[in-house]
Amino acid sequence: MDQKADTRTRILDIAEAAVLEKGFEATSIEEIVAGAEISRGGFFYHFKDKNALARAMLERYIEVENALYDDLFARARELNDDPLHCMLIGLKLLAEMLEEMPTGHPGCVIASTAYQDRLFDKGVRDLNRKAILAWRKRFRGMFEEIAAVYEPREPVNMDALGDMVSGVVEGGLVLQRALREHNNASEQIMLFRTYLKLLFSPPK
Amino acid sequence: MDQKADTRTRILDIAEAAVLEKGFEATSIEEIVAGAEISRGGFFYHFKDKNALARAMLERYIEVENALYDDLFARARELNDDPLHCMLIGLKLLAEMLEEMPTGHPGCVIASTAYQDRLFDKGVRDLNRKAILAWRKRFRGMFEEIAAVYEPREPVNMDALGDMVSGVVEGGLVLQRALREHNNASEQIMLFRTYLKLLFSPPK
DNA sequence: CAGCAACTGGACTCGCAGTACAGTAAGGAG
DNA sequence: CTCCTTACTGTACTGCGAGTCCAGTTGCTG
Numbered sequence: 194m195d196q197k198a199d200t201r202t203r204i205l206d207i208a209e210a211a212v213l214e215k216g217f218e219a220t221s222i223e224e225i226v227a228g229a230e231i232s233r234g235g236f237f238y239h240f241k242d243k244n245a246l247a248r249a250m251l252e253r254y255i256e257v258e259n260a261l262y263d264d265l266f267a268r269a270r271e272l273n274d275d276p277l278h279c280m281l282i283g284l285k286l287l288a289e290m291l292e293e294m295p296t297g298h299p300g301c302v303i304a305s306t307a308y309q310d311r312l313f314d315k316g317v318r319d320l321n322r323k324a325i326l327a328w329r330k331r332f333r334g335m336f337e338e339i340a341a342v343y344e345p346r347e348p349v350n351m352d353a354l355g356d357m358v359s360g361v362v363e364g365g366l367v368l369q370r371a372l373r374e375h376n377n378a379s380e381q382i383m384l385f386r387t388y389l390k391l392l393f394s395p396p397k
Numbered sequence: 398m399d400q401k402a403d404t405r406t407r408i409l410d411i412a413e414a415a416v417l418e419k420g421f422e423a424t425s426i427e428e429i430v431a432g433a434e435i436s437r438g439g440f441f442y443h444f445k446d447k448n449a450l451a452r453a454m455l456e457r458y459i460e461v462e463n464a465l466y467d468d469l470f471a472r473a474r475e476l477n478d479d480p481l482h483c484m485l486i487g488l489k490l491l492a493e494m495l496e497e498m499p500t501g502h503p504g505c506v507i508a509s510t511a512y513q514d515r516l517f518d519k520g521v522r523d524l525n526r527k528a529i530l531a532w533r534k535r536f537r538g539m540f541e542e543i544a545a546v547y548e549p550r551e552p553v554n555m556d557a558l559g560d561m562v563s564g565v566v567e568g569g570l571v572l573q574r575a576l577r578e579h580n581n582a583s584e585q586i587m588l589f590r591t592y593l594k595l596l597f598s599p600p601k
Numbered sequence: 602c603a604g605c606a607a608c609t610g611g612a613c614t615c616g617c618a619g620t621a622c623a624g625t626a627a628g629g630a631g
Numbered sequence: 632c633t634c635c636t637t638a639c640t641g642t643a644c645t646g647c648g649a650g651t652c653c654a655g656t657t658g659c660t661g
Contacts, residue, residue, distance in 0.1 A: 364568025
């Protein structure tokens with residue numbers, strides 16, 4: 194029972210590392226079982242097929258990411274109670290965190306899943322979708338708090354602005370992957386921060 | 398000779414449509430040859446392997462994309478000679494174009510390639526990289542022209558700002574794919590436009 | 602008519618996903 | 632102490648898709 198949890202987690206760890214490095218499709222089950230030191234039979238005991246693995250990975254990843262955002266903005270809130278400054282500090286922390294991550298942060302998982310769409314079943318795609326919608330809601334809420342204090346200088350769609358956080362991170366990660374540079378994502382976040390500063394500049 | 402060009406193009410057309418719809422890995426050669434009405438042998442006559450196909454697709458796509466940007470911003474320039482307004486009009490045109498594209502525009506190809514990295518050889522990855530660097534240069538140049546007339550209100554890294562055009566488009570397309578909505582990319586571009594408006598607001 | 606370009610078609614290898622199932626070691630419930 | 636379940640191991644097999652090899656065909660071209 195405990196064994197089960199251990200092995201399952203070990204499979205997920207190994208699979209996640211491999212998938213982040215080279216993509217889902219390029220990661221063979223053979224390789225995962227070798228890394229986790231189990232048999233092929235053992236793998237299929239835990240996961241019905243590769244789809245089930247993808248689903249479990251996504252679920253775990255989304256939880257981690259949410260906890261990370263919770264933590265990041267909680268720390269930011271402690272540093273400054275103003276919603277705008279809290280957001281700016283949170284994004285700064287996010288940018289710093291991204292820079293410290295050597296081989297690109299997990300955000301990839303979302304884009305990766307999105308781009309291999311047909312490889313996955315409906316369950317996986319829905320999970321992906323829900324995670325992004327949750328982030329939209331989260332950031333939209335924060336931007337509305339800000340807008341209650343700072344009148345935006347230009348009219349903006351709050352849903353789209355919420356999405357822009359995810360979009361800028363994902364876009365930055367795409368650039369980073371393709372360019373094989375290491376700080377594009379954090380630079381993009383820093384630019385997004387200057388946007389917010391300009392958008393919400395004078396308090397009401 | 399003409400036949401060759403025809404068939405090659407037909408293969409590329411079919412492959413591109415399939416890859417955009419469901420990803421490179423999920424597109425089998427079997428399916429491509431069925432669509433192009435040739436034999437498997439015929440396919441391998443034109444392309445050494447799937448990698449060569451990917452490379453050819455990317456080359457073609459990058460050319461099309463560059464031509465598209467040339468055209469878009471040339472039209473924008475005709476409408477307004479001021480560099481800032483030219484950029485704003487160009488982005489508006491880009492956003493409109495993206496909205497009119499039913500199943501996501503080719504931009505995907507870049508992200509798609511980036512996320513299936515290890516599947517491809519160095520040639521493909523380098524092509525991808527060069528294309529993004531070319532866009533960085535292109536937009537950076539345009540932003541410098543703008544900055545010569547409009548002092549930026551906040552200090553920004555011009556390379557990063559250039560990348561932000563690609564990043565916002567790619568990020569928007571990731572969202573669009575994952576959410577199965579249809580105008581996220583164009584909305585993100587419109588938000589980026591308001592950023593530029595705010596950043597370069599008062600003329601020197 | 603020779604020769605090359607542009608194929609067709611079939612047979613084969615290989616790697617990987619997934620199935621099937623028989624067997625086993627360890628721990629708890631009765 | 633035995634029975635049962637959980638968490639596996641190990642092997643053997645199917646099926647698919649990529650990629651190779653190659654012999655043969657068709658059509659234009661010098």
